[in-house]
Amino acid sequence: MSDVIKAGAAPKPVGTYPHARRVGNLLFLSGIGPRDPATNEIAGNDYFADGRVRSYDIATQARSVFANVRAVLEASGAHWEDLVDVTVYLTDMARDFKAYNAIWAEHFPDIDSAPCRTTLGITALPTPIAIELKCTAVVRD
Template sequence: MNCYERLHARGLKLPQVPTPIGNFRHCTREGNLLFLSGQGPLNEAGSLMTGKVGATVSTEEAYGHAQLVGLNLLAVLHNELGDLQRVKRVVKLLGMVNATPEFTEHPHVINGCSDLFVDVFGEAGRHSRSAVGMGSLPGNITVEIEAIVAICD
């Protein structure tokens, strides 16, 4: 089963890649590495998921938001490569959670994206990662995740 079939089996589809909100690219290639800019949780209706995890957003809801971010990152990869089968390995994720100072479940939240990548790419989706809390994120989004991905030519 290829990565597109795995997405379909989970009832998921790639969203449209949003327009960058600033003076940057969603993806920069250096050699066989792609550096993906941080993405936020954009739902199917095109709305950003907002709020403070640990206050107005539960850990479980934020996990789902991190999965949405993962789908957005996959859409950026597909847009850049034309075919997700060209992904050799997901190398690294940096996951940022808009959380209260008392919140401590950042790794569980970012697992929403990590679990998706392992489901889609198998062992090639298993990556190094940091999951950190932030006092705020742009637009009050709940989660932002960036990625480094190795590709095959």
């Protein structure tokens, strides 16, 4: 049996899936990006007049992703410290990894309490974002 989580303070999913699903004491978050929950705007993006992305700020997007992950965790009864595994998807590993890694270190300064992490370079995400996180947490009742 599992519980479906819908987080009002997080951006709406871009498809037919929940923000998270709890199975026992494990919490599985769907992929979460940097969209603003209130406006659906993508943090850090600058656009040409025709709507194409001109540039983006990976630090702004990373901070926004972390805020969105935190919102889903809180809606699920979990906390930032409950994260145990994070998969990071970057659309430009060569350009963005160093800056992303610095933002990660701000949010997880202690290796002994940081979740495991895998970072993948990919060619695209479903919306014009540069980063997405897929997370697993343990809910401590």
